[in-house]
Amino acid sequence: MNDKKRVAEAGIRSAIIVDDGYDEIPLAQELLDEDGWDIFFDDVQGDEAARIEAFSPGFDPSARDDLRSDQEFINALWQNREAVRDLLGGLFDVYEQKATDNAPFLASAEAALTALGIPYKTHGRDFVDAAAAADLILIDLFLGIHQGADDRRLTVDRLKEAIAQRAGSLPSIVLMSQIPTIDELAKEFRSEVQLHASAFRHLRKPELQTPGRVQGLILTLAAHRGDSQALAGFVDTWEQKAKEAVVKASSALRKIDIDDLQHIRTMLLRFEGVNTSSYMLDIFDRVLQYEIEAHGEVLEAAIPLDEMADDPPPLMISNDRDTYAILERTLFVNPSRRSHATGAVWPITFGDIMGPRPGSTIKPRGFFAGRNDLVFFVASPECDLIRTDGLKTVLLVAGRLEEVDMTKPVLGVSGNTTPVLSIDGAQRQQVTWDFGDLRTVNLSRAKNLLKTSGDAVVLGRLRDVSALGLRQQLLGNVGRVGEMAPLPRSFRFSAEIHYAQKDGTSLQLNLPAGVMLRGNALVPRKAKFATLIFDSSCENDLTAAILSLDVATVPDGSKALLNKLKEQTRLRKLFRSGFQWTHLPLKTTQSAELLKDGEPLPERDDKKPKLEKVGMIVTGPDFVDQLGAEFHKSGLIFKISVEDGA
Incomplete structure (x- = not known):
């Protein structure tokens, strides 16, 4: 099945690209603080004012404060900017430069959608109605020239508005930005818009021009689109029906009046020694749970989760994963409730x-x-x-x-x-x-x-x-x-990747500045072995670094393992199924092993699957000495560090 068919069968049949680079006219609020205004108004005195009056009748240069906030005046000035360029004092320079800088990135995004056969439209800040019907949305993080908090808030608020208008399933979303800190901001963005990671990806705008980068992200979103929508549908149904359950439970519980409370206290609680408040909190909890369970829609929405696909494994998004937080909520009473007398x-x-x-x-x-x-x-x-x-x-x-x-x-x-x-x-x-x-x-x-x-x-x-x-x-x-x-527990880890040189020294794999390799170690119930999966946010950079590594510089004993990881079918496993059967507690050194192609998974969790070695995992700083004779035939060496608070 080719890429176009995969995307179409996943239900991605329309897309929009949202970027303020597509806005035809700047907004008054984003030009308010431009220095060019003062130069402009100082220059359009006397005879020069007539040049402005030619397309803006009634122009009064003394009303500068009102005019710089007048969108109609700015529209007229923008449309006639070439005729009065000498008077503008650079007023539109920042806006025009941003559009120029953005153009090649947006062209690459358009080309990627065309290559996948996805019909698309382009929109500036006025995108809500179009987004309400699109299957795929590529959207800029900052919809404005200042790249500030207000521009980001505009993006979040309008995207949430568009999603609220949707009658069907949620869209797949790719977030774009030129800022280097997009990894952290993307996490906050996804949380605010209330998206599951499987329906969301982000990238820096220069990556739009990397061949295959955008297509790869879209294909990943397509591969898990159905499962992601099933999960989102369940959570949304649960949320809506829980709200209805609160109303219904409240209606039933309002039938309890003060005379009932007095009878409960005198006939029951005074013998038990329990406070009325504590008893009623317990009653309310149980009635609400009963009402949620009464909604067949919640039960039906959960059924598709049984059919979630095992293949392909989903990518790991680890930077805000915390299964322990959910696990604690299932095991323990809330501390505030516990402290109630x-x-x-x-x-x-x-x-x-x-x-x-x-x-x-x-x-x-x-x-x-x-x-x-x-x-x-x-x-x-x-x-x-x-x-x-x-x-x-x-x-x-x-x-x-x-x-x-x-x-x-x-x-x-x-x-x-x-x-x-x-x-x-x-x-x-x-x-x-x-x-x-x-x-x-x-x-x-x-x-x-x-x-x-x-x-x-x-x-x-x-x-x-x-x-x-x-x-x-x-x-x-x-x-x-x-x-x-209990849910499988997880630990965030960071990693460095090293490899042996022929002279017996080691080199660290060269990655772009600011790129941090992170991932999650998933720990099953018996906790004898863990699965180490790298975060998909570093997939592109790590793939490029491994593919560009010169095998001729490494010892002969390492070449076979390095060449294995140069095959992208294996490289992709780092971010999907990860290193399997990693011993716990983590050893100082052990083999890094991936699932072997074409081999079925064992039916029991205590049985080792078919694996193939692709490198070594180390935990100590002196790994060259620790590996000893194995150092020269270790392939890539993954130095794992468990992050604090993981």
């Missing part, structure tokens, strides 16, 4: 995780026995912690905090593991529970430990299902409560 006698409840107070001195003979990695899970039933006639002592399960780190052997997730626990809102740990280490604490000691000056704090409260799963483990793993499987 329930009226319980005990300062702790079922599912709480107690740990040392951050920043405090841990006493050698205190509750935590001098250990800053010791935490406790509250395993006693919640109802017995509420009433005054409840438990006299509470059962605790001891656990060990371990920093979440790719280089440490603690990433495996099993029934006795809580895969993430944020401390102080930033530092991420995981907990391994020891069901053979049981402790107890009485009420007075619990209160002393958790008072403001005490040694302990509640680090988090597990949701019911997660807490029940741990307690089932404690009770002998009989009839476990099923839990939702």
Whole structure:
């Protein structure tokens, strides 16, 4: 299937290119601060004013403040600029120069769409109606000559307006800009416009002139267009129906009046010892969830996610990926909800995780026995912690905090593991529970430990299902409560690429200034191996650097591996399926291996797929010595560093 057919079958049958370079007339607001105005008004005095009056009757050079804001006057001045060029004082120079600079880039974008057989139209800042019907939008980040915050806001607001008008699926979008910091700004742009990464790409305008660059981006968007739209449709449906569910739940809950609250309190809560506010928050949560679940549209919108394609693998977009944030929301109660007073006698409840107070001195003979990695899970039933006639002592399960780190052997997730626990809102740990280490604490000691000056704090409260799963483990793993499987965890990493020289030294692969190689390491549940996938934002630069590498300068033992990666079918895998079966914890040195072409994936996640070596992965600074005799036959050497906060 050729490229034109792939794009057409993906549903990309129309496009627009949006750039202020297509605007025929400058806007008054973008010329307000031009120095040329003062020169112009100083020069159009006396007889010279008649030259302006010829096309702008009633021209009064003394009304300069009004005229520089008058769009009709600017239109007339622009249309007759050649006749009065000597009077303009460079008023239109910046605007005209920007259009001239942009012209070759826009011509390249147009040529790329033509090559793919995609009909297109060009638009300046007035693009909303056209964008509401286009399948593909190539759009400039700054719609204005000043390239400032107002120009960027105009782009975002009008694109959001266009998307809001669409009756069908979302468009695929390519963001363009000449600024070198587009990588970070693109992340913010995508978030503001509310797009999934699979429907969005960005590039610097000079890259428009790189042969095949734009076509490659569009083909990638086309390859995953259907799946991306299914995901976007599900999220949008969920959002809309959740809003409707709030209205419906509110209607039902408004039937509860103060007399009901009084009856609930006198007939139930006063015996349970629970505050009315806490009880009603729980009721509202459950009613809202019930109403969301009632919408068949949400369930139907989720079904296409079962049919998402495995081939081709999607590109990795890692610069704002944070699966841990979602994982935490599925496992833990929100801290604000947790801190709301329930009226319980005990300062702790079922599912709480107690740990040392951050920043405090841990006493050698205190509750935590001098250990800053010791935490406790509250395993006693919640109802017995509420009433005054409840438990006299509470059962605790001891656990060990371990920093979440790719280089440490603690990433495996099993029934006795809580895969993430944020401390102080930033530092991420995981907990391994020891069901053979049981402790107890009485009420007075619990209160002393958790008072403001005490040694302990509640680090988090597990949701019911997660807490029940741990307690089932404690009770002998009989009839476990099923839990939702946690998302694969991910770590951002940065990388340098080196290769051996014939003289025994190493060279770093030459990349353009400012290009940083980044990616994500995806860690499955068992955490014995990870998949390292490079971020697609560096695909073009890294591909060009590897293809231009002179193999004649490397030792004979490295040439075969280098030549493997010079084949683009393998190069593309770096950004799609990535390095497979990478040992955890990360070793000082290990093979960099890609999936072998034509080989089916194993049916079990503990079985190694068919792989081929294409280089080496290293983690230490002294990799030449660490590789030893393997250095001369290592091919490309990928030096991996896990980024802070990943």
